[in-house]
Amino acid sequence: MSRLDCVRESLRLALPELEGMVGPEARPVFWLELWERYVESQTDYRAGSEALARKLVEAGTDTARLLEWARGQSRDHFTPGAQLTLLERVFGEQFEMSQSQAAPKNKGELSSDRVQNPHDPEATYAVKGEGKKKKEHVGYKVQVAETVTQAELGPGEPTSNFITGIVTHAAHQSDPAGAEKMEAEQAEMGLEKPPVQYVDAAYVSAEKLAGAQAEGRQLIGPALCAPHNNGGRFTAESFDIEVEQRRALCPAGKLNTQCSRLENQTTGQVSYRLEWGQDCQQCPLRAQCIGPDQSHRTLVVGEHHTxxxxxxxxxxxxxFAKEMKHRNGIEGTQSELVRAHGIRRARYRGLAKVRLQNYFAAAACNVKRWINRKVWNLKQASSVAAVGTAH
Ligand code: SF4
Structure with missing residues (x-):
């Protein structure tokens, strides 16, 4: 839905709800005007962008006066219903009041968890990739975990991997946030953290690697590469850094002269700023290392940089590439869940129901795999018996 659709549809849902709660004599004076505009009419989408922008301002103004009227009603006779409460949320997300006028917020000011469609307020917007690979959707995100069998499968042998977790969460939330939900859900089921876990780059960070190491587990997945675009100058990858010793060797073979500890007050994340002093003045690599207006090189790295x-x-x-092949199975599982079980489309609205749909899909997938394994084992046993009889 466009922003205009979302606001208009929220109004269209709130007005009939109010109609059932408030008698004709108690309705606001502008009731018929709003009813005709939002319940009985539709937007003409052939209108130009300027006309549509005016419609958005108009919908904001109408919402503001309806909400103001609702706030002025005595709570003894009137309790805001679910649709009016949702309309208030949509208004707060889409508009701001300026000199008692409702003005649409700029796109950059819109929150990522805002309502996209009043028929499913929990469905959020997500975008992945850029350019031609850009994929957008409104809905939910699914994380899948399954067992990994180290032994190679024989010809025609069905997979022996089984799904151990399927987590559904808001689409705008990050993959690592989903992975944390997965861990919590598995812990609730009594499953321990896996001693070896294969993941893709989205789940690998310095903190995650260090955490797994401290717990004696292996987190196997590629880390995102350090940003290459440093104005063509040396990146952290060009330095030999030992954070634990608070020292680093620069490309010219010089040790840092200073190291300061930095702590982010909001996240608590710790990093270290390394500095090279006098050595940079006459260094032959200076042009490849620091900008013309910098006196010396500084480098900030996280506490788990090593x-x-x-x-x-x-x-x-x-x-490592060979080891990562163990992760390939999950791609097939995701494809199976999409193609055979239709998890790309939610049959129902709301996170709870979509989550239930996905649990069923994962259970069905496991049952099919179990049956395929049983059938295959029986076939193997009967072919061995047949060979025995022939002899
Ligand atoms: S400019 Fe400074 S930090 Fe960079 S290579 Fe030279 S001495 Fe090392």
């Missing part, structure tokens, strides 16, 4: 740097080196090896 483990991140080690992973970035490791992921370039053939052994």
């Amino acid at each position: 483990v991140l740097q080690a992973r970035r080196k490791e992921q370039k090896t053939e052994a």
Whole structure:
């Protein structure tokens, strides 16, 4: 839905709800005007963008006066219903009051968890990729975990991997946030954290790697590469850094002269700022290292940079690429859930029901796999018996 659709539809749902709660004598004087505009009429989408923008302002103004009227009603006779409460939320997300006028917020001011469609307020907007690979959707996001079998499958042998978790959450939330929900849900089911876990780059961070290491587990997945665009100058990857020792060797082979600890007051994340002093003055690599208006090089790295740097080196090896093949199974599982069980489309509205739909899909997938394994094992046993009889 466009922003205009979302506001108009929220009004269209709130007005009939109010009609059932408030008698004709108690309705506001502008009731018929709003009823005709939002319940009995539709927007003409052939109208130009300016006309549609005016319609959005008009819908905001109408919502503001309806909400103001509702706030002025005595709570002894009137309790706002679900649709009016939703309309108030949509108004707060889409408009701001300026000199008693409702003005649409700029796109950059809109929250990522705003209502996209009043028929399913929990469905949020998400975008993935850029350019031609850009994919947008309104709905939910699903995270899937399954077992990994190290043994290679024989010809025609069905998979022996089973889904151990399927988490559904708001689409605008990040993959790591979903992974945390997965961990919590699995813990609730009595499942321990896996000793070896294969993931894609979205789930790998310095903190996650260090956390897994501290718990004696392996988190196997590629780390995102350090940003290459440093104005063509050396990035952190060009330095040999030992955060634990608070020291680093620069590309010219010089040790840092200073190291300060920084702590983000909001997130509590710790990082270190390393500095090179006098050495930079006459350094032959100066132009490749620092900008013309900088006196010396500084570098800020997270407290777990060592483990991140080690992973970035490791992921370039053939052994790592081979190890990562164990993760390929989950791609097939996701495809199976989409193609055979239709999880790309929610049959019902609301997070709780979509979550239930996905639990059923995962259970069905597991049952089919279990049956396929049983059938395959029986076939194997009967072919061995047949060979035995022939002998
Ligand atoms: S400019 Fe400073 S930090 Fe950069 S390579 Fe030279 S000495 Fe090292």
